[in-house]
Amino acid sequence: MLVDIENLRIAFESNGKRFEAVRGVSFKLEARQKLGIVGESGSGKSITARALMRLLPPQAQVTADRMRFDGIDIQSQSEREMRKLRGGRAGFILQDPKYSLNPVKTIGNQIAEAWRTHNKGGKKEAREAALDLLEQVMIRDPKRVLDAYPHEISGGMGQRAMIAMMLAPNPTLLIADEPTSALDASVEAEILRLIDELVDTRNMGLLLISHDLPLVSHFCDKVSVMYMGQVMEELAAGELAQAKHPYTQGLLNCLPSLDHPRTDLPVLTRDPSWLEEKAQ
Amino acid sequence: MNQRAKSFAATLGSVLVTLFGLSVITFMIGRVMPVDPVLAAVGDNAPADVVAAARAAMGLDDPLVVQYWSYISNVLQGDLGQSVLTRNPVVSDIAHYFPATLEMATLALILATLLGVPAGIVAAVKRGSLTDQIIRVVCIAGHSVPVFVLALLGLLIFYVGLDLVPGPGRQGFIYDGMVPTVTGILLIDSLLAGDMGAFWDAAHHLALPVLILAYFSMAYITRMTRAFMLDALKGEFIISARAKGLSGWKVVMGHAFPNVAVQLITVLALTYAGLLEGAVITETVFAWPGLGQYLTTALMNGDMNPVVGTTLVIGAIYVGLNLLADILYRVFDPRVK
Ligand SMILES: Nc1ncnc2c1ncn2[C@@H]1O[C@H](COP(=O)(O)OP(=O)(O)OP(=O)(O)O)[C@@H](O)[C@H]1O
Ligand SMILES: [Mg+2]
Numbered sequence: 001m002l003v004d005i006e007n008l009r010i011a012f013e014s015n016g017k018r019f020e021a022v023r024g025v026s027f028k029l030e031a032r033q034k035l036g037i038v039g040e041s042g043s044g045k046s047i048t049a050r051a052l053m054r055l056l057p058p059q060a061q062v063t064a065d066r067m068r069f070d071g072i073d074i075q076s077q078s079e080r081e082m083r084k085l086r087g088g089r090a091g092f093i094l095q096d097p098k099y100s101l102n103p104v105k106t107i108g109n110q111i112a113e114a115w116r117t118h119n120k121g122g123k124k125e126a127r128e129a130a131l132d133l134l135e136q137v138m139i140r141d142p143k144r145v146l147d148a149y150p151h152e153i154s155g156g157m158g159q160r161a162m163i164a165m166m167l168a169p170n171p172t173l174l175i176a177d178e179p180t181s182a183l184d185a186s187v188e189a190e191i192l193r194l195i196d197e198l199v200d201t202r203n204m205g206l207l208l209i210s211h212d213l214p215l216v217s218h219f220c221d222k223v224s225v226m227y228m229g230q231v232m233e234e235l236a237a238g239e240l241a242q243a244k245h246p247y248t249q250g251l252l253n254c255l256p257s258l259d260h261p262r263t264d265l266p267v268l269t270r271d272p273s274w275l276e277e278k279a280q
Numbered sequence: 281m282n283q284r285a286k287s288f289a290a291t292l293g294s295v296l297v298t299l300f301g302l303s304v305i306t307f308m309i310g311r312v313m314p315v316d317p318v319l320a321a322v323g324d325n326a327p328a329d330v331v332a333a334a335r336a337a338m339g340l341d342d343p344l345v346v347q348y349w350s351y352i353s354n355v356l357q358g359d360l361g362q363s364v365l366t367r368n369p370v371v372s373d374i375a376h377y378f379p380a381t382l383e384m385a386t387l388a389l390i391l392a393t394l395l396g397v398p399a400g401i402v403a404a405v406k407r408g409s410l411t412d413q414i415i416r417v418v419c420i421a422g423h424s425v426p427v428f429v430l431a432l433l434g435l436l437i438f439y440v441g442l443d444l445v446p447g448p449g450r451q452g453f454i455y456d457g458m459v460p461t462v463t464g465i466l467l468i469d470s471l472l473a474g475d476m477g478a479f480w481d482a483a484h485h486l487a488l489p490v491l492i493l494a495y496f497s498m499a500y501i502t503r504m505t506r507a508f509m510l511d512a513l514k515g516e517f518i519i520s521a522r523a524k525g526l527s528g529w530k531v532v533m534g535h536a537f538p539n540v541a542v543q544l545i546t547v548l549a550l551t552y553a554g555l556l557e558g559a560v561i562t563e564t565v566f567a568w569p570g571l572g573q574y575l576t577t578a579l580m581n582g583d584m585n586p587v588v589g590t591t592l593v594i595g596a597i598y599v600g601l602n603l604l605a606d607i608l609y610r611v612f613d614p615r616v617k
Binding site: 055094100103114117165168 | 523
């Protein structure tokens with residue numbers, strides 16, 4: 001079992017008010033399995049993924065009955081051991097390469113740094129490894145990109161560089177938090193295909209976060225649908241049509257379809273009772 | 281590349297405009313001050329025809345534009361006129377007094393940077409902690425109390441009260457004039473002369489003014505560093521640096537700090553300019569024989585050429601430091617390229 005989370009809760013406290021952003025999320029991910037997490041903005045997808053890598057700010061209060069990665073209890077790890085996991089056994093791809101790459105460091109240095117953090121080797125070897133990784137993510141003109149700064153390359157290339165950086169130490173799990181929502185639609189498909197291929201050839205598990213339900217179900221084995229910090233429903237990717245939960249059905253109905261064009265998209269309805277029935 | 285050259289040309293243009301404005305203002309100071317340069321030159325009791333002749337000889341009957349032209353061409357040739365008080369050319373007076381100011385301001389800047397930048401980083405990383413609070417409290421006095429009050433308090437405590445530092449001035453009188461002037465920087469000149477006694481004497485005299493100025497500047501540098509760092513630490517690239525498995529320290533110094541270093545250059549340049557400019561006040565309190573004191577003395581005595589010349593030089597230094605910050609910014613920030 002690669003990831004095993006049971007009853008994860010994340011709360012923030014500000015001005016004495018407590019806000020529970022994630023309320024009892026559970027999911028499991030087997031090795032080489034691909035899990036998609038979908039849900040509307042603010043439903044708690046990103047902080048769930050960050051909690052797994054213990055990347056949340058200190059004011060976040062995280063509790064869980066169980067939170068394991070590769071059999072390791074995340075909650076009891078020391079910060080030092082967590083650093084070995086981060087990047088080493090789990091790569092984390094963020095949303096927008098414009099902000100997630102350091103603007104004042106070259107792409108090559110940022111990838112080499114990731115490599116050196118988890119491998120033994122000198123500067124020269126790290127640079128060669130970085131070039132090799134850039135070739136693996138099939139970036140155009142890898143030699144130029146190596147010495148380029150993030151603002152000098154396109155968003156799609158930036159995201160490829162980001163992927164290369166996270167692959168540097170050969171992780172067993174790849175977490176991608178909306179890796180394409182900042183990119184053009186045409187680039188989006190390329191990047192997703194690249195991630196898909198890399199996950200397959202390297203035998204990694206994948207946690208793909210998105211708000212695009214059909215897209216996620218196309219790339220993943222199963223899909224978790226989140227709403228207001230809870231998992232509404234978990235489905236095998238092929239069974240979307242059989243979705244039982246009204247929220248999932250609502251998400252699906254809200255999609256414009258080319259086959260059956262309609263003038264008005266239905267408004268997504270939300271029912272407070274969904275949350276109560278889960279909380280019992 | 282082309283755009284880069286263009287924006288640099290724009291900067292240079294604005295520098296030239298500023299310098300022109302500065303020259304006009306200093307020129308006007310010389311005209312509107314309630315001091316008659318003719319009387320200052322020939323004496324209060326000179327007969328009317330002598331005054332009129334001197335007035336014509338000094339070109340003061342010419343139209344303002346002509347007067348400005350002759351002023352600016354003199355300035356460009358390095359001629360700032362003569363001081364009535366010292367009877368020296370203003371340029372050589374400035375060359376004589378400036379090193380004292382430079383020595384004090386430079387040491388203060390170095391000390392303030394060495395203390396302020398790390399303090400600001402620590403305060404940002406440990407935001408809200410006791411350490412942050414302590415740093416904040418230490419800095420509050422530094423930027424809310426005027427520097428001359430700090431200086432007077434410093435003298436009261438460390439000179440009058442504890443007798444830890446020598447009194448006002450730059451040198452004990454037994455060392456006065458003992459070290460040949462090479463750079464005008466006493467610490468360097470005394471070392472060049474191999475006179476350790478003079479060196480320690482100069483250092484001893486520098487201690488209090490430098491500490492006060494450094495404290496004052498440190499407060500500002502710390503506050504700015506903290507604000508810049510807090511901003512940088514919020515960046516998404518900090519999450520990705522941590523997600524790579526880097527240690528907290530490497531994230532702070534290797535990823536957050538390089539992002540603020542460039543902004544800090546500007547802060548340091550402005551601080552330095554402020555220290556040189558602020559010398560007018562501190563040097564009076566410490567009886568420091570520098571440019572500020574030269575200016576104050578001239579002002580009190582209605583000696584206009586030194587006033588105009590010194591103001592021009594301090595203004596030009598200010599503009600020069602701003603230009604330097606701008607150039608460094610272009611060199612060090614890859615995003616500007
Ligand atoms: N540091 C924080 N302090 C307070 N609240 C936070 C913090 N980080 C996240 N939250 C809150 O947690 C909730 C979930 O945030 P999260 O970023 O996980 O949403 P998301 O599902 O990823 O949304 P999106 O699709 O917009 O990325 C939001 O309501 C957000 O306001
Ligand atoms: Mg998110």
